[in-house]
Amino acid sequence: MGFESDGLDQMYQEVILEASRARNGSEHFAPDLADESEDTRGAAGEAGGAAGSAGASGSSTFQVTHEYCVPGESHQFNPTCGDEATVRVELTDGSDGGPRRIERLVWDGHGCSISQASLSIMHDLVEGKTVDEAMHLFDLFHGLMESRGKGLDSDEEMDELEDAVAFQGASKYPMRIKCALLGWEGMRASTAQALARLDATA
């Protein structure tokens, strides 16, 4: 190949490139910001005097696949590179008597291999976990991405992150930390939204 350098190969580990292609948990349900028809309102070539804002965010509700679940959704966007992810979670409503759990997590988005791989690996890690476990993993992953390439001090904590430890290499590059965190932020925000819904109906 002739083009590898240590830093590059540490960032783009095999597990990351594979996950970016596997895209576990991805589905198509969000509008595409790169689609011209999404931004042209009214007659072609002319917009009204009142400039509207393209509403790509918001707290829309979607149909849950399990009747004992509450939905939460979050749209995450990195305007500098256009990486975009909408994360949807379904939280158990507690009717089974157990702790609240992420019954289902799906995402739609596009972006660089780091962001896409991180979403895929995050999906595999947190789906089925309790909210407390998922937030614990969020904290660990956040810590890893803030480690500037050094990783977490505790080997046990590194083990808990499973495949997500592969992003240690990316944490050396300040420009890429946001890419890796995009999906995790979406998971946290969508979970928070579902929890708020549960509290509101409690």
Next chain:
Amino acid sequence: MVDFDAIRAQFPILDQEIHGHPFVYLDSGATAQKPECVIDAESEFYRTINAGVHRGAHELAARSTEAFEHARAQVARLVNANAEEGGEEIVVTPGATGGLNELAIAIGNASLGRGGEAAKRFAVGPGDSIVVSKAEHHSVLLPFQELAARTGATLRWLDLTEDGRVRTDNVDEVIDETTKIVAVTHVSNVTGAITDVPTLVRRAHEVGALFILDACQSVPHIPVDVKALDVDFACWSAHKMYGPTGVGFLYGKRELLEALPPANFGGSMVELAWMDRPAQYMEPPARFEAGTQPVAQVVAAGVAAEWMMKIGVENIAEHERTLTHELLRIGDLDGFRILGPRDEKDRIGTVAFDVEGVHPHDVGQFVDAQGIAIRVGHHCAQPVHRHFGLYASNRVSCGVYNSVDDVQRLLDVLGGVREYFLGR
């Protein structure tokens, strides 16, 4: 015959290694590197001349004023604007974005009736249209979109051809009797295409509209003659033409600058101020230069303009045409698509491209690991990217210091991108 190797040697920043490789800078569209004479001019100003301009009676105040006005005259000469005292047509702005916003706000003020009878020619309102193009940088699109929203005017735009040029075949439909302002880029910062400005200016003036040119990507690369183009206003930044950041220039035809109301208010732009009477503002350019100006940067920008003229802007353009010819070979790489004209005609050495299956962020990281700096993202021009069905792209843009060797190194590295990300 210009010795471009000797010119390259004037850029100290290029003499370093990045990630263990000789540095290749191909992101001049974002900001150009600075020759030694520009770097020296800025620090020399602070060492020997620094003082407030257009105020104070001491010797250095006089010298700094002289240096400031000399720089203005050099910049005027670069684009063939008037420079003689009392007829100045160059206004110092805080960058091109600052200039375009200042202009849009000033036109908005005229639309509110500010500036009296003379300013009525700028007024826009309901029933009027403002025309931009889909190739605009957000710095053109947004100030004029906002102006339309504030005044009730309608925003229209010129579409793009398949290869990303501003369409002029339907110019008579888009620019019509309702059109009061046409604001269009001279050269797209994404496609590198040079707009057919004469056709647009002719039509704009035919219907009595003002023509505003975004010259950010043209002034550093091709000869720009504001008189020959007959544009009414033009904005560009100093840092893309080898000058410092934080400064830009607004060209305006003298009679228009004299009629335009100010957008920013404060010190150094007013002749008489009272508590109970309207203020009397100064003549241009001072009317549009409120507050303390970035004097050292303006002086250094003047040196940059002189430096460009010494090389000869046509020589710079010729050198960059050679580089453009080589850069367009990117389109021959398997899975690479150039976003913009594939031929060298009417374009500059700014080439955006998409790599099938590999996100721009990853491409940028890959070439950076080899010491090559390119731009990735939407380059502050999202509508152009949507035109190509994309959100982001890769962009290489050359400057006077680049060589055919730089381009060859880029091509060699790009040739390995798809194998690295898709072939393993």
